[in-house]
Amino acid sequence: MRPADTIVDCSGVGPGGITRVLTEVVRHWPAGQRLRLVAVPPTWEVPAGAAAEVAVVSRQAGDRARAVASATTTLRRVTGEARQEPAGAQVLSLSPSVAMVGSQLPVTTVVHDLAFRLWPHDLSTSVRQYRRASYATAINRSRQLLCVSARTRHDLLGLYGVPENRATVWYPGSDVDVVPGALPPELAARTGGVRQYLLVAGHAAHKGVELAVEALADLPDLVLAVLTGGQRIDRFTDAVAASPAADRVVLLDRLSDADYAAAVANAAAFLMPSHFEGYGLPAAEALRLGTPTVISPDPALLEATDGRAERMTTWTAAALVRAVGEAVGGPRPRAGAAGRSWRDATAHLAHLLDADQDGRALSQTTGKQA
Structure with a gap:
């Protein structure tokens, strides 16, 4: 049975592609389901057209330390309440975060890259230290790790010894579902x-x-x-x-x-x-x-x-x-021919969470095609 709620930890979401993941996953999450978003970026808004019931529980505030501490406390409260619900809940973290120590429910974490280990140039010591802690927390606390590429899954195996049966490839969508505007x-x-x-x-x-x-x-x-x-x-x-x-x-x-x-x-x-x-x-x-x-x-x-x-x-x-x-x-590529839609990617993500929740064998099929 699908849990009543999916609690989404956004404390690791910052500028760049992860914000796109947050927006499109919320926009395309299956209708009739509930999403409870913890620690979303300060100016982020629920996208128009979202079919699921979406509640923003908290937002990031202050520096990284305060934002993570607040997210940890909120996750502890929200997941503790969810444990009492008959249908239960599941937790999805959109990026590794130390805040996962607050979850009282099993966690699935999306892992985007291991750049802090493989390309650490220009990262401050404090950033490298935090990412080491957040990745260690995600690996230890997550029941399932979803990697955005086979390359990232390979890096998890090589750098952390994470076996492939704990890491599944989940490709993001690639459609930009807007009417093009104007050039700057x-x-x-x-x-x-x-x-x-x-x-x-x-x-x-x-x-x-x-x-x-x-x-x-x-x-x-x-x-x-x-x-x-x-x-x-x-x-x-x-x-x-x-x-x-x-x-x-x-x-x-x-x-x-x-x-x-x-x-x-x-x-x-x-x-x-x-x-x-x-x-x-x-x-x-x-x-x-x-x-x-x-x-x-x-x-x-x-x-x-x-x-x-x-x-x-x-x-x-x-x-x-x-x-x-x-x-x-050469000839220009045919628009729409590459990648897959965010609707398909989100449906696959929901399937992976449901499969893990039910204890079934996780699909290793990435469904990359459009």
Whole structure:
């Protein structure tokens, strides 16, 4: 029997792809079910069209320590109450968090990547220490771990010895279900808005934007637009300042979903020359929007794009230039052909939780196809 409630811990949700996961899972959670959301980001709102009964129990407040302490207390209270309900409840944590020590019910945790171990550059000591603690807590307290890629499941095995029967691959959706909006004015003014620019994800230091900036000198007919998500990385701004092509770089602040879809759909190509990824959701989204996509040699990006992206042969600007030439010179992908919908991904997620709750053997089928 499906539990009456799914209690969702959001204390590990911050800017970037995990916020997309939160929004789309809530939007597409099965009708007639209840979601109780603990420690959602301060400005996050329940998406329009959500079919489930959704209650925001608490929001993140203060610094990380206070936010986690509050989430721990709230989870202890909410899961304690749920234990008394006849139909019970299940707990889903959208990212590893120390707050899981407060849960009085079994937990399923989504694991996105192990970048803090495999690409720790530019992370502060305090961040690395917290992530070590949060991942150890998730591994010890979770009955089931859901990895967003086979690469992440492999990393869990290699770094923590987590056997495959405790870790199941669950691929996120990749559709951006909005009507495309307008290009940011600063980008439209530089390009005329018609496939004269490259778009690169650049909200974190491991995204490899410095390679795209270096490559731009050999791509004289194109502008480079950097999606900063409102978080400008010093390494990237320094690379732009030192570039002979600095006048062809546009740093974009956080965009609405509609404007993000417009920026991706109208790009000559979307770039992810990342040094490390646990999945690479923006690359999957770009392909689904019908935009030629270039990825680094990172194995998770190859997995996320299902072999449909143009792949760099090395982490060099020269390799990126060659890959951009192939991507821009070929036919554009058919929109909607890659990845799977968030509706399908959420249905699969609900199935995995139900299978675990019922004690049945977990499906190892990822259901990646659209």
